[in-house]
Amino acid sequence: MYTGIVQAVRPLVAVEVYPGGRTFTIEFTPELLTDLKIGASVNVEGVCLSVTGMEGQKVTFDAMNATLERTNLRRFSEGDGVNVERSAKMTDENGGHVIAGHIATTAVLEEVHIADDGALIRFRVPEDWAKYIFPRGYLAVNGCSLTVAEVEDNLFTINLIPETLRQTTFSHYAAGDPINIEVDHQTMVLVDVIERTVSRVLPGLVHARD
Missing domain, CATH: 2.40.30.20 (Elongation Factor Tu (Ef-tu); domain 3)
Incomplete structure (x- = not known):
């Protein structure tokens, strides 16, 4: 962990x-x-x-x-x-969120903008994984716990404060580079359960209505 x-x-x-x-x-x-x-x-x-x-x-x-x-x-x-x-010990303070180091997919960096007051990265995730990413939700990008700022279909934006930029490798990346994405496990389970439930319930509702 x-x-x-x-x-x-x-x-x-x-x-x-x-x-x-x-x-x-x-x-x-x-x-x-x-x-x-x-x-x-x-x-x-x-x-x-x-x-x-x-x-x-x-x-x-x-x-x-x-x-x-x-x-x-x-x-x-x-x-x-x-x-x-x-790896974290059970007694360690968790200043980010729980991640496993199991990469779900790689995203393609569409834009990297670095300024004195921080940075913005925008990346595109494959459609199959985009459903697990929400505004203000947790996401691990290249092993760094980050919060999603904006979502537009499968295009996502994250803002980085100067300290995060200084302590990580994000400044080494450029548009077109692949980045590692690990979605929040609890979010993934919740989305999958809802999808399975809806797929089972909706056909029954349609049949009952007929």
Whole structure:
């Protein structure tokens, strides 16, 4: 479990490609290394990955091809920075919202506008996932807990305060880039239950009316 509060942007010091996927090596800070063990879960740019190796401050993760196809991790190369969040403890304060690091889909950035007082990002989500996103609703974008500001069909707008912009990788993105989207799980369950209920009830009402 994660909170969507990015703890640091850390550099990729190596990316190794192999037939089944890729190995990412990230340089952690001493604080991020505290109590970290092989097999621990870490949120990397919104994706839940398991630690597969540790050497000094260098931590490695493996991402299989299925993960690379579903997420934007395939766009990253050596020298890039990524959002990092360690998994949350039950006693930790949750300043964002509960996220799992299971990416639902990738969206395409339509517009990025950065100013001194913050930033605006506008992105388009595939139709199948747009139904789970609402104005003022929670959304995890590249592992960052954010609130949706505006909705227009499957086009969504989010405003970023300067601190969020400073603490994340959003300033590294440009129009046309893919971004990782994790919809709020409770919202997804509620929408699916309502859809199933309506699909069962409405045919019965139509039949009764006839």
